[in-house]
Every structure is written in structure tokens, then in C-alpha cells.
Amino acid sequence: MAFDTNxxxxxxxxxxTYVDRKRFAGCSVLVAQGGQEVYFNAKGQRDTDTGQPFTRDTIARIYSMTKPVTSVGIMMLAERGLFHLDAPVSDFIPAFADMRCLIDGATAADQTEPCQTPTLHQLLTHTSGLSYPFNPGITAKAMDKADILFRADQGSLAEMTDRVAALPLAFHPGTRWEYSVGIDVLGRVIEVVSGKSLEAFLVDEILGPLGMDETRFSVPAGGIDRFASLYTPLAGSAYGMNAAKPDTPVLRCVDKPDTSPFLNAEMHSGGGGLVGTIDDYLKFTEMLRTGGAGLISPKTLDFMMRNHLPGDIASMGPASFAEQPMEGMGFGLGGAVVLNPGRVRVPSSLGDFSWGGMASTFFWIDPVLDLSVVFFTQLAPSSSYPARPQLKALIHGAMT
Known part of the structure; x- marks a missing residue:
């Protein structure tokens, strides 16, 4: 199928329209089919105070679009025979031995019982019992109170993963789906197994070989002038998820380029720490679409982009925030997989593989239509507006 240019x-x-209505300060879209660029556009500003435009070389926080990169890193080590995905994470991080989880109906964090240690596979698929501080629930509240979020300014990855291990799991591993810091923990596993920092491993094994030279945990040298500001439409925390927005649209800046912790990140967050450009990220999605670019086996990627849940995400009783719909959507290793486009209620192909980030960035790979699509903006939280399904509808509607 081809595209109608009009x-x-x-x-x-x-x-x-999103820019004019003050929903986004700026944004960009890059579409490739069969490896050939078919569309690019950028609108608005990367900083409303300075008026700098949102350009193709704008550097953005990709937050949870870091997760697929880290997941590929884990699978590169797995296909070298260094571990099996059913290995307990305590084999690599001893603090996760002797885990406890909340009892059914718990009303306090001390109402726990012994449970199994999560496996690497459960961490990859968000079925580990770990959580995020912005989710509902007791474990999430404990994380929020302890300020456990793997932010760029929160110290070392080793220390933070040990702090996570000290909290009770929200449920017995494998019994539910809850969006979590599991892939941050796997970033630490990569460090233990490889003997390198997470950034060094990703640069040596993925980012460097793919030519993603402007994607790092800290803004690359000389890139501060192209680094976008981060905005929120909320009066309170930018991580308020579905909190009410003011009646009059606002764009409140919550992270300026010249003072951002991403200028010199202490924490290497495998779940949400990378910054980069839209062209860099297309190199990563094209690697996934075309079978690994010699970095990882096509068979391993095929395994990653299959559904690893018993059914769709909704069937596993999630109460958490997610970057994607839950009905009709399965989950692979590092991203969501479309099982039934009708149930997802977004024009899609069977097997679409995708994920997004907290600043409303998004990507998907369509194996049927041979597409890679990357969307960049800088607005948190990503639940603020329905931009992702709208963009998918626009692109499907442009095909003949």
C-alpha cells in the first residue's frame, strides 16, 4: 500500500492545531515505509520563552521509550547464553532475595506474606509485582513516599534498585500486570552481567553501532541549544496522570534546558532516562523492523515482539497507568503488541509493536504495512491528550 500525499x-x-490550542509547545512526526522516509513535519517551539522552533534536530526526553532499548540490551545478553529469562533477579541483585508481597485486601504496607522473587521475564513484561509511584495502590504510595522514581538526579542505579527491593511487591509475581520500574531494575542486571555501566553498554552495543550519536542519558556535548523544555498542562505535578487540567489551556514549564538534571545525569535509568533526536530513534525502530541490523538475531526480535501474556493486558486486571490501551493489546518484551485492532479501537495492523514515553512521545512499527513511525513532543503526562490514536488514524487514513 502507498500513501496519498494530499x-x-x-x-x-x-x-x-495542537500547537495553536496550547496543547503542545511543539512536536515532530517522522514516517518511513520500507526504510524510505515518506513524511516529516515539525511544528511549534521547543521553548516558548525563547521562541526557538521545534526542529528535526531537537533533543527530547524520550522517557519510557528507553525501555525497548534496555530490553534489547537484556536480550542481546540472553542470546549469548549468559542467563535464562526465568532466572530470579536475586541471582544478579541479592537484595531481591526473600521477597514479600501484599496480602489480598491489604490496607497497609506491613500487611505482607512471603512470595517468590520476580524473574527477569516478569520484570520485562510488567508482571513482577513492582510498581511506579504514580500508580494507585499501597506499594505505589510507598514508592512515592520514599521518592523512588529513577530520576536523572537520584544517584546510582545500584543504590536505587536495592531501595526498590526493600518494598513489598504489589502482588504475587506473574498474577497481574502493572506498569513498573522493572526495566530500570533490568538496567542494573545489565551492569552486573556485562561489568559496564548501563550507558557504556548501550553505547558500545546498540547506540554506537546504530549511529545514534545524540542519544544518551545526558544531553550530548554541544546539544544544550537544541534541548527542548518540558511542559505540563497541570497546575500540580507533571506526573499527576489523569488529574484535572485548568479550564483555560496552559503550558507550564517544569524542566528548562539550562537547569535540567539531564545535562549531567547521575542515574542511568533503563526505564526512562534517555534523551535524543527523532532521527536517532528512527534508526532504532528500523533496526527492530528489519531484523536486528546484525546486533541481535531476527529470531530474538521476533520472540520479543510477540505477546508474552496469557491474553491481553486488560485480562490481567491492571489498576495501573499504561502508555497504551489495554483491551486488545498484548505485551511483548519492551513494548505493546496489537492482538485485535477492533478491541484496541485504533486503526492498526495485527502485530503492531509500539511504546511511548511520559512526555507524550510515541513510536510504532507496523509489520504488515512495513512502517516505522516516531512522534516527538515534550508534554507530561502522556495521558493529557489522545494524540497517539489520532496520529495512527491519520496515517492509516492517508493510505491508498
Whole structure:
């Protein structure tokens, strides 16, 4: 199938509407089919105070779009025979031995019982019992109170993973799905197994070989002038998820380029710490789409992009925030997999593999239509507006 150029033009109009309505300060879209670029556009500003435009070389926080990169790193080590995915994480991080989880109906964090230690596979698929501080629930509240979020300014990865291990799991591993810091923990596993820092491993094994030279945990040298500000429409925390927005649209800046902790990140967050450009991230999605670019086996990637849950995410009783719909959507290793486009209620192909980030960034790979699509903006939380399903509808609607 090919694209109707006139209908692709609707994407730019849609982007401009988001900017004009003060939903996004700026944004960009990059679409490739069969490895060939078919569309790019950028609208708005990367900083509303300075008026600098949101350009193709703008550096953005990709937050949870770091997760697929880290997941590929784990699987590169797994296919070298260094561990099996059913290995307990305590084999690599001893603090996770002798785990406890909340009892059914618990009302306090001390109402726990012994449970199994999560496996690497459960960490990869968000079925480990770990959580995020912005989720509902007792474990999430304990994380919030302890300020456990793997932020760029929160010290070492080793120390933070030990702090996570000290909290009770939200449920017995493998019994539910809850979006979590599990892939941050796997970042520490990569360090233990490889003997390198997470950034050194990713640069040596993935980012460097793919030519993703402007994707790092800290803004690359000379890149501060292209680093975008981060905005929120909320009056309170930018991580308020579905909190009410003011009646009058606002764009409140919550992280300026010249004072951002991403200028010199202490923490290497495998779940949300990378910054980079849209062209860099397309190199990563194209690696996934085309079978590994010699870095990882096509068979391993095929395994990663299959559904690893018993059914869709919704069938596993999640109460958490997620970067994607839950009905009709399965989960692989590092991203979501479309099982039933009708149940997802977004134009899709069977097997679409995708994920997004807290600043409303998004990517997907369509194996049927041979597409790679990357969307960049800088607005948190990503639940603020339905930009992702709208963009998918626009792109499917432009095909003939």
C-alpha cells in the first residue's frame, strides 16, 4: 500500500492545531515505509520563552521509550547464553532475595506474606509485582513516599534498585500486570552481567553501532541549544496522570534546558532516562523492523515482539497507568503488541509493536504495512491528550 500525499498533509494541520490550542509547545512526526522516509513535519517551539522552533534536530526526553532499548540490551545478553529469562533477579541483585508481597485486601504496607522473587521475564513484561509511584495502590504510595522514581538526579542505579527491593511487591509475581520500574531494575542486571555501566553498554552495543550519536542519558556535548523544555498542562505535578487540567489551556514549564538534571545525569535509568533526536530513534525502530541490523538475531526480535501474556493486558486486571490501551493489546518484551485492532479501537495492523514515553512521545512499527513511525513532543503526562490514536488514524487514513 502507498500513501496519498494530499492526505498525509492532514498530519501537519493536526499538529498545528495542537500547537495553536496550547496543547503542545511543539512536536515532530517522522514516517518511513520500507526504510524510505515518506513524511516529516515539525511544528511549534521547543521553548516558548525563547521562541526557538521545534526542529528535526531537537533533543527530547524520550522517557519510557528507553525501555525497548534496555530490553534489547537484556536480550542481546540472553542470546549469548549468559542467563535464562526465568532466572530470579536475586541471582544478579541479592537484595531481591526473600521477597514479600501484599496480602489480598491489604490496607497497609506491613500487611505482607512471603512470595517468590520476580524473574527477569516478569520484570520485562510488567508482571513482577513492582510498581511506579504514580500508580494507585499501597506499594505505589510507598514508592512515592520514599521518592523512588529513577530520576536523572537520584544517584546510582545500584543504590536505587536495592531501595526498590526493600518494598513489598504489589502482588504475587506473574498474577497481574502493572506498569513498573522493572526495566530500570533490568538496567542494573545489565551492569552486573556485562561489568559496564548501563550507558557504556548501550553505547558500545546498540547506540554506537546504530549511529545514534545524540542519544544518551545526558544531553550530548554541544546539544544544550537544541534541548527542548518540558511542559505540563497541570497546575500540580507533571506526573499527576489523569488529574484535572485548568479550564483555560496552559503550558507550564517544569524542566528548562539550562537547569535540567539531564545535562549531567547521575542515574542511568533503563526505564526512562534517555534523551535524543527523532532521527536517532528512527534508526532504532528500523533496526527492530528489519531484523536486528546484525546486533541481535531476527529470531530474538521476533520472540520479543510477540505477546508474552496469557491474553491481553486488560485480562490481567491492571489498576495501573499504561502508555497504551489495554483491551486488545498484548505485551511483548519492551513494548505493546496489537492482538485485535477492533478491541484496541485504533486503526492498526495485527502485530503492531509500539511504546511511548511520559512526555507524550510515541513510536510504532507496523509489520504488515512495513512502517516505522516516531512522534516527538515534550508534554507530561502522556495521558493529557489522545494524540497517539489520532496520529495512527491519520496515517492509516492517508493510505491508498
Amino acid at each position: 492526505k498525509l498533509g492532514r498530519i501537519g494541520d493536526w499538529m498545528q
